[in-house]
Amino acid sequence: ILLLGPLVPFFDAALSNKFRFLKPWESSLPLFDFLAAHAVSVRVLLCSGPSPVDDDVLARLPALELVVASSAGVDHIDLAACRRLGISVTNAGSAFTDDAADYAVGLLIDILHHISASDRYVRRGLWPLKGDYPLASKMGGKRVGIVGLGSIGSAIAILINSILLLYLINGRIPSYALRIRGRGFSDIAPRASRPSAFGIIGNG
Structure with a gap:
């Protein structure tokens, strides 16, 4: 699972034992170089903040199947690009x-x-x-x-x-x-x- 921003500590602690998280901000590589290095292994992208998920990001993740927004809003996600690439998108719905x-x-x-x-x-x-x-x-x-x-x-x-x-x-x-x-x-x-x-x- 690729993270574009840090999770709140509670969720990080609860999920880190169940999933393998890729955290580009902990790497010395620029973002797009980091994405290229992990392109074939990233199946899920988890958005824990307003980091943009645009066509530039999506094009570098050919194995991506799902984009998850931890909030109700999806304004930062290029929905048209996801639809074109066959990538599912989900959010927090009415949780908040x-x-x-x-x-x-x-x-x-x-x-x-x-x-x-x-x-x-x-x-x-x-x-x-x-x-x-x-x-x-x-x-x-x-x-x-x-x-x-x-x-x-x-x-x-x-x-x-x-x-x-x-x-x-x-x-x-x-x-x-x-x-x-x-x-x-x-x-x-x-x-x-x-x-x-x-x-x-x-x-x-």
């Missing part, structure tokens, strides 16, 4: 969907309640100088716009439905599985300009 939704809602809570901003205010020593930090806003009753109802957008919708009035939803593919207090819309611009609406983008 719930985590991404948690972060999105957590950031929304942070913004509304000024958690990070008030923390910086205290750490900079402004509390005794300027007094209490201004009051923030509550979560309940806010209108939230979600643009993109893929797996991540849908997970965000389900999460915020329990604490907000989910009002506006936009996505290329209707999601009939959601049981949410909201309505769909097709024209984003007029609604995005409304100051009381908060936008969350979930394209995954």
Whole structure:
């Protein structure tokens, strides 16, 4: 298995005993020379980061059968080239969907309640100088716009439905599985300009 970047220590320890990893950054050879030296033995390429897997890389790996992305994104992989060369591509799928939704809602809570901003205010020593930090806003009753109802957008919708009035939803593919207090819309611009609406983008 060829690695284009280091694995996180946990995965490295768990997988190193089961697979033979080729790590070009540990070699004194330039990348393409390293690929040429191992071209006939590399069957799988594991992408643990955004390192590009383009036509230049793929052309140097004639025995390659599978490209694995450890994340959901595959933007760094030349899918057309893989298709042309008969190389399969897989990714993490929805493994990180719930985590991404948690972060999105957590950031929304942070913004509304000024958690990070008030923390910086205290750490900079402004509390005794300027007094209490201004009051923030509550979560309940806010209108939230979600643009993109893929797996991540849908997970965000389900999460915020329990604490907000989910009002506006936009996505290329209707999601009939959601049981949410909201309505769909097709024209984003007029609604995005409304100051009381908060936008969350979930394209995954």
